Amino acid sequence: MTVGVCYFPEHWPHERWERDIEQMAEAGIEYVRMAEFSWSRIEPESGEIDLSWLDEAVSLISDHGMEAVLCTPTATPPKWLIDQHPSILQEEPDGTPRHYGSRRHYCFNSPAYREETRRIVSTMADHFADNPHVAGWQTDNEYGCHETIRCWCDDCATAFREWLRERYGDIESLNEAWGTTFWSQHLRSFDEVDPPRHTAAEHHPSRLLDYYRFSADSAVDYNAIHADLLREADDDWFIAHNFMGDFDSCDAFRFADDLDLFTWDSYPTGFAQDRRPAAASPNELRAGDPDQVGMNHDLYRGAKQQPFWVMEQQPGDVNWPPYAPQPGEGAMRLWAHHAVAHGADAVLYFRWRRCREGQEQYHAGLRKQDGSPDRGYHDADQAATELAELDLDTVDADVALLHEYDNLWATNIQPHAPDWEYWTHMRQYYAALRARSVQADVVHPDRDLSGYDAIVTPALHLVDDALAATLEGAVEDGTELLLTVRSGTKDRANKLPGVPAPGPLTDLVGATVDQHESVPERLDRQVTYDGESYEFRTFAEWLDTDDATTVGSYVGGVGDGRAAITEHEFGAGHVAYCGVWPEADLADAVVTDLLDRADVGYSERLPTGVRAAQRDGYTWVMNFTSDPVSVALPEDARLVVGDDTVDAFGATVYEGEAADLSVDEG
Amino acid sequence: MTVGVCYFPEHWPHERWERDIEQMAEAGIEYVRMAEFSWSRIEPESGEIDLSWLDEAVSLISDHGMEAVLCTPTATPPKWLIDQHPSILQEEPDGTPRHYGSRRHYCFNSPAYREETRRIVSTMADHFADNPHVAGWQTDNEYGCHETIRCWCDDCATAFREWLRERYGDIESLNEAWGTTFWSQHLRSFDEVDPPRHTAAEHHPSRLLDYYRFSADSAVDYNAIHADLLREADDDWFIAHNFMGDFDSCDAFRFADDLDLFTWDSYPTGFAQDRRPAAASPNELRAGDPDQVGMNHDLYRGAKQQPFWVMEQQPGDVNWPPYAPQPGEGAMRLWAHHAVAHGADAVLYFRWRRCREGQEQYHAGLRKQDGSPDRGYHDADQAATELAELDLDTVDADVALLHEYDNLWATNIQPHAPDWEYWTHMRQYYAALRARSVQADVVHPDRDLSGYDAIVTPALHLVDDALAATLEGAVEDGTELLLTVRSGTKDRANKLPGVPAPGPLTDLVGATVDQHESVPERLDRQVTYDGESYEFRTFAEWLDTDDATTVGSYVGGVGDGRAAITEHEFGAGHVAYCGVWPEADLADAVVTDLLDRADVGYSERLPTGVRAAQRDGYTWVMNFTSDPVSVALPEDARLVVGDDTVDAFGATVYEGEAADLSVDEG
Amino acid sequence: MTVGVCYFPEHWPHERWERDIEQMAEAGIEYVRMAEFSWSRIEPESGEIDLSWLDEAVSLISDHGMEAVLCTPTATPPKWLIDQHPSILQEEPDGTPRHYGSRRHYCFNSPAYREETRRIVSTMADHFADNPHVAGWQTDNEYGCHETIRCWCDDCATAFREWLRERYGDIESLNEAWGTTFWSQHLRSFDEVDPPRHTAAEHHPSRLLDYYRFSADSAVDYNAIHADLLREADDDWFIAHNFMGDFDSCDAFRFADDLDLFTWDSYPTGFAQDRRPAAASPNELRAGDPDQVGMNHDLYRGAKQQPFWVMEQQPGDVNWPPYAPQPGEGAMRLWAHHAVAHGADAVLYFRWRRCREGQEQYHAGLRKQDGSPDRGYHDADQAATELAELDLDTVDADVALLHEYDNLWATNIQPHAPDWEYWTHMRQYYAALRARSVQADVVHPDRDLSGYDAIVTPALHLVDDALAATLEGAVEDGTELLLTVRSGTKDRANKLPGVPAPGPLTDLVGATVDQHESVPERLDRQVTYDGESYEFRTFAEWLDTDDATTVGSYVGGVGDGRAAITEHEFGAGHVAYCGVWPEADLADAVVTDLLDRADVGYSERLPTGVRAAQRDGYTWVMNFTSDPVSVALPEDARLVVGDDTVDAFGATVYEGEAADLSVDEG
Ligand SMILES: [Mg+2]
Ligand SMILES: [Mg+2]
Ligand SMILES: [Mg+2]
Ligand SMILES: [Zn+2]
Ligand SMILES: [Zn+2]
Ligand SMILES: [Zn+2]
Structure with missing residues (x-):
């Protein structure tokens, strides 16, 4: 497995390049990503193209035995281009333009910008076609960063109408699908539909859900311009994009056809602070939450069910989270191991060297601004050495976690509780699996599910008959299924069907939802399950069982005694329905019962911050805490990296099964 | 007394209507409200009117022995109408339009929209004139919902200037009234006055206070268009509007001349969460705060001093509050009894059936989306049966609580403390009365006050000589008066008079305000009153007594020892002035002393969440808590509904006096 | 020393003026400030000038032995002027105009407004030239109040481009200075630079830092229009401006050349609430934080290293802070003494009489709205009497606290922690000095520093070689220097140099910053210093010592054992570097060690809220708490005001040294 780095030669004196690149090679780096954000260096004046500097950098990289990954520079159009076509700028719901002066200041639906994109991408693609030192391309950068997937400009209005016309054919089909009788929202033509402004x-x-879909599709269409031109120029290149973590508005799955490789940008200590409702613990401030990072690994692996890359790996302290504590000693190495254990084939640190100018001066690199090694450099070097030994097949997961962005959007549009948050709900189940060292693919429901022993589907909100039939088929054939709150509540248009939840899933579940409620902390939030008392949070449904058996019931509150969790035998499998958002202990109980029924092996329940992951016969034990832990390895384990004491922020690798290990926190 | 329901036949298949309406009749429903928000169903294209569907619905309702209440559909103009006249849209203070796509997207002062309103209202009025099955009309829906009373558009600018011209005649009168020398705000003509933009x-x-008055008047003027056309068409109809709870910007009292019937929309568990600074307790999350709901009942009863309706009664869990816990078992029945006890003649649940489309899918109905009974249905049915037995005169209140929206606006414009909130201050006194089972009318100071034994006037901020004379007359004749903080501070233009507070009320109070202060929780907030120590909050005034007697004094703080509460004999009555915002115990002490002086009977102090109300010889004991309570009924009480144990979320009704009961919490 | 008052004759009936002015004189007032905000009174219609009323007021003041201070009335242009030139209005970053209707509704860079300003200022200046009763002028009022230093309008765009052109000469110099390769921010001409809009x-x-500098310079340029015209008219007048406390965007130091006298507006109980992250304590709610107020005194004294004025002194409770508690008994007198002790020559209470109209009706005056004395009147009277006895030279400070607004802006632009706040960091050191009764000048680094025994430089972020050389020179000559976190991190363009922090200060410090981090409360925040354990907060740097000695080290956390605080002998002096933001105990330890090395005398550590200050041989002991304190005076002390028990909110003055006293809290 491979380590790489992101490099911006244009930020440094020309005479420094060779030494930088030499030092990369010395550290065991194999891939160097470049040219991101470089449009004004490539084309300083409209039409004056200069790629000689990039040629030279690629050539130096190749001289030192490495390969280049290039980026299309479209995330930052130069000022002269914006001045030529001011309509390129996005607009807020209140009409305020998102001006030039930071990045991502363009609308995916701007015809002018699509034209400029074609011009610059084809220029670069043609220039580097057949260059053997360019391994592949990253398109643009982090689509949607800074909330830029959605735009409310006039170009988007036009494009949205066209998108609706293609989806619905005639306006009465749209009226019927959305349900526009309510509040006099009937539309007479597609021209009457505007973006959802203030x-x-x-x-x-x-209307909102379709706008979210349309916006996600706009990014996909825009990306296809890049992908098509690059493929046309040289079909040996891989085409990749670097996605983000716990990201809401951009539907990664929709890019699967246009990309050869999924990559994402992993900043564990930032994500623990800025995209989870829960406050970060001291350990998470130092190394991140392994389940938050891991679920993103498994999502981008699941997007094509093949290995992925970390295109940007946090190298030390970074500029954008609220606080910037120094990562734990060794954390930068730990993160590389963690990524590989979850299926990464390459981990590229961002960036080689701390930048002396602009918005990211407070973002560490592997090297300091004076070129000397920074904290991450030694970690990266060690990771490169250790990982180079391993040549691994992809992760083999017994469990699928079904995920569709449409469900995220629909439930977040109508959260019904201030603390409803789709990713957090999903992660409760994911964390229960990972605490038991079970591998899971995060996959779209339309994927082939036949290979999985168990399926967990958190908040499968929008369900049609076809999806219900797919799941019925899987369970009939023996797959074990766990459904959770809010499933089967709406049709694909985000409209209630004429029957209670779980709608088309009712046969499968053998129960219906009589009532749902959202409950703040100061109300009763207890259930019994299997004779034990457990806590839940946020969302609760009172179930009416038909063929299903009640296995969990409410204690206290207005729903006292009502069914909360059910199980239902269906063909060769079973369906469990968990009608509450479980706190961690209940999630563990429900998930281990599922694994038992599915005959999926699992470990003892690992302590918070300690996780094991298995790939191609190897198991990683990873310690995201500031105290060492002792591991009782399986008898036949062969140690590959480290030993049975895993250091604070350290990792041990052995050949053997994850399910057989246990960990002693002391 | 009567139960009704809100129904949207246009949301359901035609073939379903008859069964829906039959089921309403079976549940004892007598009124069915319809046509709200239906403009695009009535006029799908400009000028193409279709009222046949509504004719049919009215006819079916009449066939089943019920009456229709119709609504003018103006709260939701169709998209084609907005596109014809984009100027109809309101604007924010920063100029952002409030676009089409939700509701209330029109400006009260748009000449174009007033014209369209005349057209659609007269069309409907003429169509249904003399239809014996239409009992009356609701104009529009919830004026001002979503903060739409105030608008900052150009039509409003023009209308504001005209309103000022009519109020002040010439610009120098305005300059004099407002006081525009300050900060060079002198105006040379009405054309120089803009809406108070950013x-x-x-x-x-x-200027702000006049803009608030103008905005309130704009809604009144707009409503008069409806009322006049409807009256002209058929003067047997009642004309009503459905107001909201704890609502700030819309002055309900100003509509009194144009409406025959006041109604409001009551959502107890929502209001406890979203329009009170205090956090909702578990009981309030399940059933609401009886004093918050009750004060609104008494406000809309007081607006015409006659019975009111609840036009929308919460039917179960609803979509718009932060959390949507299930109401307590029986709460939907309790709310109907509570409304009737406070003077409602009809309670209409909103809505018949959960809507399958649009913004309110998470809002329960009496029936689920599949037509089966939901939790509220059985409660409504029981309430209908129980209330049908009763035929009651209006509530007879011994106490008046004076309220004028101008005082709310003026004190909230200059709150002088982050936690000043007019309704909350007023409710402190209201709750003290209600905990003693005393009936109160919430009335405008210009009403005939001669029938009341006692008057409480919270924060009577803007006072002129005429009002002072009215109050002097009442007290001279023996009425007992209680005034509170911030009274008599400003003239009607929101300007300080040349004398200290309470300004024109000084003779009456026999004391003046030497200093006022606002005090956060961490400062001393104690007074002694009648030898006991009590807590106060937020606002304090140091009083200089003239003829008055000091009955309460500060303990601690910079005002230590200064007078805080005074009493003054005046003619045949007395005036108490409470110069602090009292916490509940002090409010009880001050209010019971007032009642004693006024010789108004009252009960023991009831526990939180338990309230009694009396109407026409009947007393309701209502339990807004999750534990049953035992009631010691008066000896001569005759039980009508329930018995002397009031269930959790239950109600008991007896013939007899409220003042004679006591309640045992255990 | 002198007491004055702010008076608005135009707010009161003409017949009242004489009595008001007579009463001022009786209270010992010597200066009366007038004409602020009076433009529409002076010029009610365009071109119709009326200054007769002001002539009369000046004349009355002179008749009573006082002098007038006049204000240019430009903070509030009349509505007719705005309507003539709507472009005068400022704009928000999203383009929303800041409309007429409050104050400060003009852009400093509006050519139209500069022309109008010239017209009105020269009219007034010429009119009052050679009037012996006008002592001097205040220009405008509180530049930048309500966040109005920065504007994003088109006039500002034009002016910013011009400002950059003058600063950088050619665009490539700007590209080089800013570093615009990052994110394709290369600019081809100054015309491509916009204000930093949304x-x-x-x-x-x-770019942001230069916009902040440009904005600050715009106010300076605008002020120079006033200053030049006034000087030209009568060069006997002093020219002053009234600045604000803890103010961010306006660089007071840049006005030093154009002003004869610095003044500021001091509202202790407001500032304790609204411009410090820390919650105000009960004592601070009653009297303010003496170090917050004191640091502003010392800043405006330091701006010209000469006595300053308090142009507005809080007179009682005021309208704009969150809460308005009554100040402690005597606090209004205490504040006057505090100001004089810190170097004020005059303290003008704001305002004479509570205003009956407009935005500040809830702002107390020395007199109530009816003209009777308010709480502050007696305090002011007493202060006037006591201070009239004293005729003092300016404060002589042994310590300089270096401050440059550029460092405030740069660190706040990239705070790197939610709780980084420049003034709060600086005040930690200031408070440590003041708790030891040490006088400090807050001065710009380019001042002559040779007279100081010790220099403290909090967060000296932007450093060039010239500044480094200045500091080296001072230390070589024996000055003791204390540097703190974030020093020497950036060049003057806010760009990282090619070497680690403290950059050009490295020789001086004898150590470099290996790593920095920001740390929330839940992480380890401990150091040992001199064998003792201490707390720090927010920001920490791990130091690599070269010639320096480690005197403080981290305990716990990822940096455990690393150097946190160093000392370095350099020529005849020493340099201490404190690589953490110290909590109060550590700040005291570090500062007293500095004072010891510098041989600066200091007192025992005074309790919170009790402070001593020395001026011209006199020492004030001031008690900002609600309990009296006993003072052990130096043996040779001669009491001038009060005695050795300082009352709650009281002050004692003696001839003698501050360093020799001690205070007993009991
Ligand atoms: Mg990137
Ligand atoms: Mg309604
Ligand atoms: Mg001022
Ligand atoms: Zn767009
Ligand atoms: Zn309007
Ligand atoms: Zn401007």
Whole structure:
């Protein structure tokens, strides 16, 4: 497995390049990503193209035995281009333009910008076609960063109308699908549909959901411009994009056809602070939350069910989270191991060297601004050495975690509770699996599910008959299924069906939802399950069982005694329905019962911050805490890296099964 | 007394209507409200009117022995109408339009929209004139919902100038009234007055207060268009509007001349969460705060001093509050009894059936989306049966609580403390009365006050000589008066008079305000009153007594020893002045002393969440808590509904006096 | 020393003026400030000038033995002027105008407004030239109040481009200085630079810093229009401006050449609430934080290293802070003494009489709205009497606290922690000095520093070689220097140099910063210093010592054992570097060690809220708490005001040294 780095030669004196690149090679780096954000260096004046500097950098990289990964520079159009076409700028819901002066200041639906994109991408693609030192391309950078997937400009209005026309054919089909009788929202033509701009009250949820879909598709269409031109120029290149973690508005799965390789940008100590409702613990401030990072690894692996890359790996302290504590000693190495254990084939640290100018001066690199090694450099070097030994097949997961962005959007559009948050709900189940050292693929429901022993589907909100039939088929054939709150509540248009939840899933579940409620902390939030008392949070459903058996019931509250969790035998399998958002202990109980039924092996329940992951016969034990832990390895384990004491922020690797280990926190 | 329901036949298949309506009749429902928000169903294309569907619905309702209440559909103009006249949209203070796509997307002062309103209202009025099955009309829906009373558009600018011209005649009168020498705010003509758009610092408080008055009047003028056309068409109809709870910007009292019937929309568990600074307790999350709901009942009853309706009664869990816990078992019945006890003649649940489309899918109905009974259905049915037995005169209140929206606006414009909130201050006194089972009318100071034994006037901020004379007359004749903080501080233009507070009320109070202060929780907030120590909050005044007697004094703080509460004999009555915002125990002490002086009977102090109310010889004991309570009924009480144990979320009704009961919490 | 008052004759009936002015004189007042905000009174219609009323007021003041201070009335242009030139209005970053209707509704860079300013200022200046009763002028009022230093309008765009052109000469120099290769921010001409309007992500920190500098310079240029015209008219007048406390965007130091006298507006109980992250204590709610107020006194004294004035002194409770508790008994007198002790020559209470109209009706005056004395009147009277006895030279400070607004801006632009706040960091050191009764000048680094025994430089972020050389020279000559976190991190363009921090200060410090981190409360925040354990907060640097000695080290956390605080002998002096933001105990330890090395005398550590200050041989002991304190005076002390028990909110003055006293809290 491979380590790489992100490099911006244009930020440094020309005479320094060779030494930088030499030092990369010495550290065991194999891939160097370049040219991101470099449009004004490539084309300082409209039409004056200069790629000689990049040629030279690629050539130096190749001289030192490494390969280049290039980026299309479209995330930052130069000022002269914006001045030529001011309509390129995005607009907020209140009409305020998102001006030039930071990045991502363009609309995916701007015809002018699509034209400029074609021009610059084809220029670069043609220039580097057949260059053997360029391994592949990253398109643009982090689509949607800084909330830029969605735009409310006039170009988007036009494009949205066209998108609706293609989806619905005639306006009455749209009226029927959305349900526009409510509040006089009937539309006479597609021209009457605007982007959901500022209104006095909330928008129609079906209109909003379609706007979210349209916006996600706009990024996909825009990306296809890059992918098609690059493929046309040289079909040996891989085409990749670097996605983000716990990201809401951009549907990664929709890019699967256009990309050869999924990559994402992993900043564990930032994510623990800025995209989870929970406050970061001291350990998480030092090394991140392994389940938050791991679920993103498994999502981008699941997007094509093949190995992925970490295109940007946090190298030390970074500029954008609220606080920037120094990562734990060794954390930068730990993260590389963690990524590889979850299926990464390459981990590229961002960036080689701390930048002396602009917005990211407070972002560490592997090297300091004076070129000397920074804290991450030694970690990266060690990781490169250790990982180079391993040549691994992809991760083999027994469990699928079904995920569709449409469910995220629909439930977040109508959260029904201030603390409903789709990723957090999903992660509760994911963490229960990972605490038991079970591998899971995060996959779209339309994937082939036949290979999985168990399926967990958190908040499968929007369900049609076809999806219900797929799941019925899987369970009939013996797959064990766990469904959770809010499933089967709406149709694909975000409209209630004429029957109670779980709608088309009712046969499968053998129960229906009589009532749902959202519950703040100061109300009763207890259930019994299997004779034990457990806590839940946020969301609760009172179930009416038909063929299903009640296995969990409410204690206290208005729903006292009502069914909360059910199980249902269905063909060769079973369906469990968990009608509460479980706290961690209940999630563990429900998930281990599922694994038992599915005959999936699992470990003892690992302590918080300690995780094991298995790939191609190897198991990683990873310690995201500031205290060493002792591991009782399986008898037949062969140590590959480290030993049975895993240091603070350290990792041990052995050949053997993850399910057989146990960990002693003391 | 009567139960009704809100129904949207246009949301359901035609073939379903008859069964829905049949089921309403079976549940004892007598009124069915319809046509709200239905403009695009009535006029799908400009000028193409279709009222046949509504004719049919009215006819079915009449066939089943019920009456229709119709609504003018103006709260939601169709998209084609907005596109014809984009100027109809309101604007925010920063100029952002409030676009089409939710509701209430029109400006009250748009000449174009007033014309369209005349057209659609007269079309409907003429169509249904003399239809014996239409009992009356609701105009529009919830004026001002989603903060739409106030708008900052150009039509409003023009209308504001005209309103000022009519109020002040010439610009120098305005300059004099407002006081525009301050900060060079002198105006040379009415054309120089703009709406109070975005500024660097705060606005002139007199200009703001007049803008608030103008905005309230704009809604009144707009409503008069409806009322006049409907009356002209058929003067047998009642004309009503459905107001909201704890609502700030819309002055309900100003509609009194144009409406025959006041109604409001009551959502107890929502209001406890979203329009009170205090956090909702577990009981309030399940059933609401009876004093919050009750004060709104008494406000809309007081607006015409006659019975009111609840036009929308919460039917179960609803979509818009932060959390949506399930109401307590029986709460939907309790709320109907509570409304009737406070003077409602009809309670209409909102809505018949959960809507399958649009913004309110997470809002329960009496029936689920599949047509089966939901939790509220059985409660509504029981309430209908129990209330049908009763035929009651209006509530007879011994106490008046004076309220004028101008005082709310003026004190909230200059709150002088982050936790000043007019309704909360007023409710402190209201709750003290209600905990003693005393009935109160919430009335405008210009009403005939001669029938009341006692008057409480919270924060009577803007006072002129005429009002002072009225109150002097009442007290001279023996009425007992209680005035509170911030009274008599400003003139009607929101300007300080040349004398200290309470200004024109000084003779009455026999004391003046030497200093006022606002005090956060961490400062001393204690007084002694009648030898006991009590807590106060937020606002304190140091009083200089003239003829008055000091009955309460500060303990601790900079005002230590200064007078805080005074009493003054005046003619045949007395005036108490409470110069602090009392916490509940002090409010009880001050209010019971007032009642004693006024010889108004009262009960023991009831526990939180338990309330009694009396109407026409009947007393309701209502339990808004999750534990049953035992009631010691008066000896001569005759039980009508329930018995002397009031269930959790239950109600008991007996013939007899409220003042004679006591409640045992255990 | 002198007491004055702010008076608005135009707010009161003409017949009242004489009595008001007579009463001022009786209270010992010597200066009366007038004409602020009076433009529409002076010029009610365009071109119709009326100054007769002001002539009369000046004349009355002179008749009573006082002098007038006049203000240019430009903070509030009349509505007719705005309507003539709507472009005068400022704009927000999203383009929203800041409309007429409050104050400060003009852009410093509006050519139209500069022309109008010239017209009105020269009219007034010429009118009052050679009037012996006008002592001097205040220009405008509180530049930048309500966040109005920065504007994003088109006039500002033009002016910013011009400012950059003058600063950088050619665009490539700007590209080089800012570093615009990052994110394709290369600019081809100055015309491509816009104000930093709304963008999707953060702005370039160098562009922002220059916009902040430009904005500050715009106010300076605008002020120079006033100053030049006034000087030209009568060069006997002093020219002053009234600045604000803890103010961020306006660089007071840049006005030093154009002003004869620095003044500021002091509102202790407001500032304790609204411009410090820490919550105000009960004592601070009653009297303010003496170090917050004191540091502003010392800043405006330091701006010209000469006595200053308090142009507005809080007179009682005021309208704009969150809460308005009554100040402690005597606090208004205490504040006057505090100001004089810190170097004020005059303290003008704001305002004479509570205003009956407009935005500040809830702002107390020395007199109530009815003209009777308010709480502050007696305090002011007493202060006037006591201070009139004293005729003092300016404060003589042994310690300089270096401050440059550029460092405030740069660190706040990239705070790197939610709780980084420059003034708060600086005040930690200031408070340590003041708790030891040490006088400090807050001065710009380019001042002559040779007279100081010790220099403290908090967060000296932007450093060039010239500044480093200045400091080296001072230390070589024996000055003791204390540097703190974030020093020497950036060049003057807000760009990282090619070497680690402290960059050009490295020789001086004898150590470099290996790593920095920001740390929330839940991480380890301990160091040992001199064998004792201490707490720090927010920001920490791990130091690599070269010639320096480690005197403080981290305990716990990832940096455990690393150097945190160093000392370095350099020529005849020493340099201490404190690589953490110290909590109060550590700040005291570090500062007293500095004072010992510098041989500066200091007192025992005074309790919170009790402070001593020395001026011209006199020492004030001031008690900002609600309990009296006993003072052990130096043996040779001669009491001038009060005695050795200092009352709650009281002050004692004696001839003698501050360093020799001690205070007993009991
Ligand atoms: Mg990137
Ligand atoms: Mg309604
Ligand atoms: Mg001022
Ligand atoms: Zn767009
Ligand atoms: Zn309007
Ligand atoms: Zn401007």
